[in-house]
Amino acid sequence: MPGKKNAPLNDQENVLQDDFLDTSVEGEEDWMAEAEGQLAVDVYQTKENVVIKAPIAGVTPDKIDIEVAEDVVTIRGERIEEKEVDREHYYVQECYWGSFSRSVILPTSTIAEKAAASLKDGVLTVTIPKVAQDKVKKIKVKPVV
Numbered sequence: 001m002p003g004k005k006n007a008p009l010n011d012q013e014n015v016l017q018d019d020f021l022d023t024s025v026e027g028e029e030d031w032m033a034e035a036e037g038q039l040a041v042d043v044y045q046t047k048e049n050v051v052i053k054a055p056i057a058g059v060t061p062d063k064i065d066i067e068v069a070e071d072v073v074t075i076r077g078e079r080i081e082e083k084e085v086d087r088e089h090y091y092v093q094e095c096y097w098g099s100f101s102r103s104v105i106l107p108t109s110t111i112a113e114k115a116a117a118s119l120k121d122g123v124l125t126v127t128i129p130k131v132a133q134d135k136v137k138k139i140k141v142k143p144v145v
Helices: 009-020
Strands: 042-045 049-055 064-068 072-079 098-105 116-120 123-129
Touching: 049 072, 064 116, 064 123, 072 123
Parallel strands: none
Antiparallel strands: 042 049, 049 123, 064 072, 072 098, 116 123
C-alpha cells in the first residue's frame, strides 16, 4: 500500500479499518444504491451430471430465467421486496432485493437440451447431463519402411 509501512499483527484491525472501510458520508453515493446482484452458487460434478445449486429464497419460479449452452449456464432472476420500511430507516440491509444474475463456465461439455431445474425449500438446483467421453483408444505406431 503506497505510503504505509507494514503494520505489526496487533495493528491489523486499524489497517483494515483505515484502508478498507469507507467511513465518509458527505458526497458519497447512497449506500443502498441499486445495482444488479450476483447470485452465489455451488457447482460440482458427478459421473453423469454437472450440478449447480444456488440459495434463491424469496424468488418464485416465474421470476427465474436459466439459459444453458454447451459450456456455460446463465441464471437471471429478480427478488421483489415488499415495501414495508422506508429505505432511510434501515441500519443494515444485507439481503439483496432486485435483479440478479450469474454465469458459470462449466468444467466439461454438457447436453444443454437435457438440462433440468428445480426449486425446493429456497434452493435452486440445475442439473445438466455431461457428454459421454469416448474411451481412450491406444494405437501402435508402425515403422515406415
